[in-house]
Amino acid sequence: MARTQGSHSDITGPKVRDAALRLFARHGFAAVSMRQIATEVGVQAGALYNYTPDKQSLLFDLLKGHMDDLLAGWSQEAAHVDVTDPAAALEAFTRFHIRFNTQRADAVFISYMELRNLSPENFDAIGALRRDYESSLEEILRRGAQAGVFVVQEPRITAMALIAMLTGVNTWFREQGRLSRPEVETLYWNLVRHSVGT
Amino acid sequence: MARTQGSHSDITGPKVRDAALRLFARHGFAAVSMRQIATEVGVQAGALYNYTPDKQSLLFDLLKGHMDDLLAGWSQEAAHVDVTDPAAALEAFTRFHIRFNTQRADAVFISYMELRNLSPENFDAIGALRRDYESSLEEILRRGAQAGVFVVQEPRITAMALIAMLTGVNTWFREQGRLSRPEVETLYWNLVRHSVGT
Known part of the structure; x- marks a missing residue:
């Protein structure tokens, strides 16, 4: 199904990448959990897997x-x-x-x-x-x-x-x-x- | 008490540093535990604290x-x-x-x-x-x-x-x-x- 521009996914995807970039840069990839990234974005940990299969x-x-x-x-x-x-x-x-x-x-x-x-x-x-x-x-x-x-x-x-x-x-x-x-x-x-x- | 050259401490200290260097370089500081360093050196985790107070x-x-x-x-x-x-x-x-x-x-x-x-x-x-x-x-x-x-x-x-x-x-x-x-x-x-x- 085609996504409407500005849909939830379109906004959250970049937010996930921004949060991951910031956390990886500050603490290192190995030290950051998917849960921390979810918290930084403000979504449930499970919801993160809509945007990325894994770390x-x-x-x-x-x-x-x-x-x-x-x-x-x-x-x-x-x-x-x-x-x-x-x-x-x-x-x-x-x-x-x-x-x-x-x-x-x-x-x-x-x-x-x-x-x-x-x-x-x-x-x-x-x-x-x-x-x-x-x-x-x-x-x-x-x-x-x-x-x-x-x-x-x-x-x-x-x-x-x-x-x-x-x-x-x-x-x-x-x-x-x-x-x-x-x-x-x-x-x-x-x-x-x-x-x-x- | 003065240490004899070649004593256990003199040998293990450099081994601890070598192991830590190798593991930090390969996996990153945050991902390496004191236990892993001890295993790499071949000593008990507790014994590591004779050589260094912490990571x-x-x-x-x-x-x-x-x-x-x-x-x-x-x-x-x-x-x-x-x-x-x-x-x-x-x-x-x-x-x-x-x-x-x-x-x-x-x-x-x-x-x-x-x-x-x-x-x-x-x-x-x-x-x-x-x-x-x-x-x-x-x-x-x-x-x-x-x-x-x-x-x-x-x-x-x-x-x-x-x-x-x-x-x-x-x-x-x-x-x-x-x-x-x-x-x-x-x-x-x-x-x-x-x-x-x-």
Whole structure:
């Protein structure tokens, strides 16, 4: 049966995911029970199973949703970038990554934290999405090196190194801090571009 | 009463820490019980309390021990570096950080993952040790910038950015992989030195 927009299910589903994300990030996946998630949402524990078959599915949905959003976000961003200009593409990637991740601190945190708690097949699925994302940066680096704009040994490892550096912003960035998000983006863009010799 | 070297306590203490480290890294602090740690060590649950008052103390000991070793290791390394040569100091720091961290993957992992499970005072103590370590890199960057060897805006943030990049090696490095540890060190040293314009 088709659901009416704004039905009970449509509202509760996102609430369940939000509550699970918040609780997993604060206490860790293993320490949080379905009962706690239900209490946080304000429904009976049994009602939770209308929205998710189990805690593992909930974790996977959160991690997969985060990676899907990241890939879709970058794909949308990349559509506006001149692909023949590697430096412009690298700058767009740098700014996008910082902007996207600093706005989703809990999702980024559990995406690193809770990988070990995914079932093997779910772990593989998230791993494949991560590799897709790393490949998009690797491709920019390869193209820049071929064009003689970048100096890059080992484009795959360099992509992982730069992503680790950019994700690190989340450990210290505060919304109301001394530096605005665009200022932080510019600071890291300077590190990134120098690191590949441009 | 003074302990004889090699006594039961001297052997079991490190075994308890090793077992706790392994179990915390695999399952997460919250999911591991003192009973499981005792089983892993091969002692009765009650006997564990001869070595540690509780699970929180065990976690703090592991995280503090890791930071103490890191700071002592760098201090030892830095003693051999010509402090008037900022590039040499930065290279030494880069190589030391990768070498030290890739040899202690579990300790590095729980040092990031389990910060949220420290009591407030333990959290502050670990935070202070981390800031000390970041300051040692910040100092190298400041000295290099003053000497006109490096181009560095925001030395503190740059130090955190570089540490995040270097620690990221742990997510992909494998002891028997295609690249040896010294090759990885050289690869990252090139990224680091270019990122600060040298």
